[in-house]
Amino acid sequence: MPKTDTRLVAIDVGSAKVAVLIVERTEIDGEPGLKVVGAGRAPNRGTLKGHIVNVDATVKALRRATEEAEAMAGTEISRAYVGVGGSDVRSANSHGTAYIDNGDGGVTRADIDLVLNAARDVPLPPDREILQAIPQEFAVDDHGGIADPQRMLGSRLEAKVHLVMGHAPRTRTLVRCLNQAGVEATEVVFEPLATAQAVLLRDERELGVLMLEIGSGTCGFAFFHQSEVQHSGVLPFGASHFTADLASVLRTSFAGAETLKLRHGSCLPGLVDGDQGVAVPSVGGGASRTIARARLAEILQARAEEMFHLVQVELEKAGCAEQLRGGIVLSGGGSKLAGLPELAQQFFSCDARYGVPLGFTSEIHQGLADPTWSTAAGLVRYAVAMEQARSPLVRQGRARGMRGMVGSLRQMFSDLL
Numbered sequence: 001m002p003k004t005d006t007r008l009v010a011i012d013v014g015s016a017k018v019a020v021l022i023v024e025r026t027e028i029d030g031e032p033g034l035k036v037v038g039a040g041r042a043p044n045r046g047t048l049k050g051h052i053v054n055v056d057a058t059v060k061a062l063r064r065a066t067e068e069a070e071a072m073a074g075t076e077i078s079r080a081y082v083g084v085g086g087s088d089v090r091s092a093n094s095h096g097t098a099y100i101d102n103g104d105g106g107v108t109r110a111d112i113d114l115v116l117n118a119a120r121d122v123p124l125p126p127d128r129e130i131l132q133a134i135p136q137e138f139a140v141d142d143h144g145g146i147a148d149p150q151r152m153l154g155s156r157l158e159a160k161v162h163l164v165m166g167h168a169p170r171t172r173t174l175v176r177c178l179n180q181a182g183v184e185a186t187e188v189v190f191e192p193l194a195t196a197q198a199v200l201l202r203d204e205r206e207l208g209v210l211m212l213e214i215g216s217g218t219c220g221f222a223f224f225h226q227s228e229v230q231h232s233g234v235l236p237f238g239a240s241h242f243t244a245d246l247a248s249v250l251r252t253s254f255a256g257a258e259t260l261k262l263r264h265g266s267c268l269p270g271l272v273d274g275d276q277g278v279a280v281p282s283v284g285g286g287a288s289r290t291i292a293r294a295r296l297a298e299i300l301q302a303r304a305e306e307m308f309h310l311v312q313v314e315l316e317k318a319g320c321a322e323q324l325r326g327g328i329v330l331s332g333g334g335s336k337l338a339g340l341p342e343l344a345q346q347f348f349s350c351d352a353r354y355g356v357p358l359g360f361t362s363e364i365h366q367g368l369a370d371p372t373w374s375t376a377a378g379l380v381r382y383a384v385a386m387e388q389a390r391s392p393l394v395r396q397g398r399a400r401g402m403r404g405m406v407g408s409l410r411q412m413f414s415d416l417l
């Protein structure tokens, strides 16, 4: 098979599965598009709550998923954008200032590099590193809300930046797993921010929207307002905790509880048929018991509300709780629990909808319109933005170095969808 880098590859190492997407950029009637030419997924038994706990098992899942995608695309994957989404990733908003002395030339790219570097210059605990720095806005001489300050006249340039900080050794472990599976990491990207790119609409980001990505062991979140990311993070709870609650309360196995959840689960007890009974398998092969389906829903509702409460606390800490005019978008496999958007709507008093990847075409993979593909799809969007920033045309014209990468990322967060 030819080794080629012309196609873009994204790898989502989730706690339930590894998902791989290979895409080609297309143009239909002058409109740029993304066409999926390869997709692969494999169950991952090597990652828990977003952290790798077994290198061999993670490598095995990576190999299986990449091989499946490679076979579909007829391409061998050599490099990929990879997501990181452990609950130890932290975000913070930072601020930088630089003094400009260019006479009538105004703000230059070098000034922007300087101010962004100043905003990145925060004290970090040992083993921490900045994974991403996303400009939110610039100000020139106290006049804020500027997306691109180049050539503006003034003496003081300020930048507000959203920083994402990861645990360096854990990120290196992820990259090592990828290498052992024969793939180099082009870049490691924070998963909730990637997912947001695949599922949010421009108007929602402008109004104020919360994206929740409920994976197996974690719940990633990202809040956008005035088109910019204001807060992001990962909580150490996910869909598997719903299952664990059922197993514990109903005294059944985890596997039995998972089947119950997938077949009969809902988090709105009021909406399930009160008389309907479901069989709960007993541990050890004894006779199964029957419980009301509404009881199942009560247990799942309690966990969903706890998760929403923890997210609300995060929003309140960041001062964003009152800004949900664009509503809530739920993604990740856990979002498929029946009734979750309705419950979110009641809990947060705003609109809520499912988020599936938007704007992809595929002749080979019709199943992409599913929330478990959102992170891989968002990583692809990130990859497209980064490759554009790296292309010689863009570099000559308007972007270079860190400003190029970060500027392009900011533009991606503002322009896509």
Ligand SMILES: Nc1ncnc2c1ncn2[C@@H]1O[C@H](COP(=O)(O)OP(=O)(O)O)[C@@H](O)[C@H]1O
Binding pocket: 013, 014, 015, 016, 017, 018, 214, 215, 216, 217, 218, 239, 240, 243, 258, 261, 262, 265, 332, 333, 334, 335, 336, 337, 338, 371, 372
């Ligand atoms: N219909 C459903 N109802 C509730 N949970 C679901 C449903 N379908 C899938 N899930 C849950 O989604 C999780 C997997 O989601 P996914 O986003 O693929 O996880 P990860 O990103 O951690 O790999 C599983 O824990 C599974 O229980």
Ligand SMILES: [Mg+2]
Binding pocket: 012, 014, 015, 215, 216, 332, 375
């Ligand atoms: Mg995930």
